[in-house]
Amino acid sequence: MLIKRPPDIKSSEITQKELYLNRRQFMLSASATAVTAGAALAGLDVFPGSRQAVGAEQFANVKKSSYSTSEKQNSFKDITNYNNFYELGPDKEDPAANAKYFTPTRPWTVAVEGEVKKPKTYDIDALTKLSPLEERVYRLRCVEAWSMVIPWIGFPLNALIKLAEPTGNAKFIQFVTLHDPKRMPGQKLPIMEWPYVEGLRMDEAMHPLTILSVGLYGQVLPAQNGAPIRVVVPWKYGFKSIKSIVKIRFVEKQPPASWNMMQPQEYGFYSNVNPEVDHPRWTQATERRIGEFLRRKTLMFNGYGDQ
Numbered sequence: 001m002l003i004k005r006p007p008d009i010k011s012s013e014i015t016q017k018e019l020y021l022n023r024r025q026f027m028l029s030a031s032a033t034a035v036t037a038g039a040a041l042a043g044l045d046v047f048p049g050s051r052q053a054v055g056a057e058q059f060a061n062v063k064k065s066s067y068s069t070s071e072k073q074n075s076f077k078d079i080t081n082y083n084n085f086y087e088l089g090p091d092k093e094d095p096a097a098n099a100k101y102f103t104p105t106r107p108w109t110v111a112v113e114g115e116v117k118k119p120k121t122y123d124i125d126a127l128t129k130l131s132p133l134e135e136r137v138y139r140l141r142c143v144e145a146w147s148m149v150i151p152w153i154g155f156p157l158n159a160l161i162k163l164a165e166p167t168g169n170a171k172f173i174q175f176v177t178l179h180d181p182k183r184m185p186g187q188k189l190p191i192m193e194w195p196y197v198e199g200l201r202m203d204e205a206m207h208p209l210t211i212l213s214v215g216l217y218g219q220v221l222p223a224q225n226g227a228p229i230r231v232v233v234p235w236k237y238g239f240k241s242i243k244s245i246v247k248i249r250f251v252e253k254q255p256p257a258s259w260n261m262m263q264p265q266e267y268g269f270y271s272n273v274n275p276e277v278d279h280p281r282w283t284q285a286t287e288r289r290i291g292e293f294l295r296r297k298t299l300m301f302n303g304y305g306d307q
């Protein structure tokens with residue numbers, strides 16, 4: 001199903017459409033997610049000046065977070081068409097184009113296991129209701145020196161950690177992405193060891209800035225941004241923010257992390273954004289904000305040093 005925006009759509013019609021969408025109170029349904037991805041593919045889904053993509057399920061009662069930056073946000077179109085998600089292809093345009101193989105991303109479960117007193121496999125809908133959802137407008141700074149400002153919807157990872165009750169042995173958390181080459185065709189390519197894995201030290205995982213995101217721009221997470229649930233750690237390079245997770249495992253030793261395993265001399269385990277430490281092949285002192293022409297200075301810890 002392809003929803004096209006007539007070029008001369010009137011603002012009165014937009015309002016009608018939005019009211020209609022809200023009234024429908026879209027269920028967390030496979031079809032809603034599929035429509036989002038399909039429409040995003042066409043690149044025609046966003047009404048200019050509106051935060052909504054036609055047909056996508058909207059979250060209600062999302063609190064604004066005081067942790068948000070007031071910087072100009074990137075457009076929904078940029079955020080959903082310029083991605084790193086190797087499971088859906090190695091080029092920036094691939095994830096949007098290949099999202100159709102990955103959707104629908106429901107049903108979905110996330111297993112919380114390892115060094116915890118309360119291991120549990122959560123259904124994505126239960127996980128989404130685990131803690132009040134907030135909008136967190138964060139910068140995401142890729143190690144490849146581009147960045148975006150994205151209005152994420154999510155909740156602090158520490159809410160889930162507290163429920164799991166880590167044992168004294170839990171020093172790190174490992175995150176694992178879905179491994180399903182049929183739905184993630186990039187996994188047929190030997191570009192890295194699959195599944196994608198990442199890790200955080202327990203204090204980093206508990207930090208109030210670290211979130212599990214289930215949406216952006218007020219709606220469910222598009223497939224190419226890591227549907228249905230991903231990590232966002234705003235003071236670290238983008239590759240730490242692992243997408244489409246199925247496992248959260250509490251462990252004693254520092255767990256393997258995909259980019260670190262692939263090129264240990266280029267990507268460390270901690271990978272805090274630091275403009276003073278260059279990548280062996282390029283500078284990290286500046287970055288290109290997607291949609292802008294001039295490069296800007298990269299901030300220490302991506303601007304999250306104070307927290």
Ligand SMILES: Nc1nc2c(c(=O)[nH]1)N[C@H]1C(S)=C(S)[C@@H](COP(=O)(O)O)O[C@H]1N2
Nearest residue numbers: 083084085086142177196238239241242243
């Ligand atoms: N599973 C998985 N997670 C991933 C990646 C990936 O290839 N696979 N790419 C990472 C990188 S390098 C970046 S910069 C961000 C990009 O997130 P975005 O596409 O939502 O902007 O996702 C990260 N999470």
Ligand SMILES: [Mo]
Nearest residue numbers: 142143238239
């Ligand atoms: Mo990245």
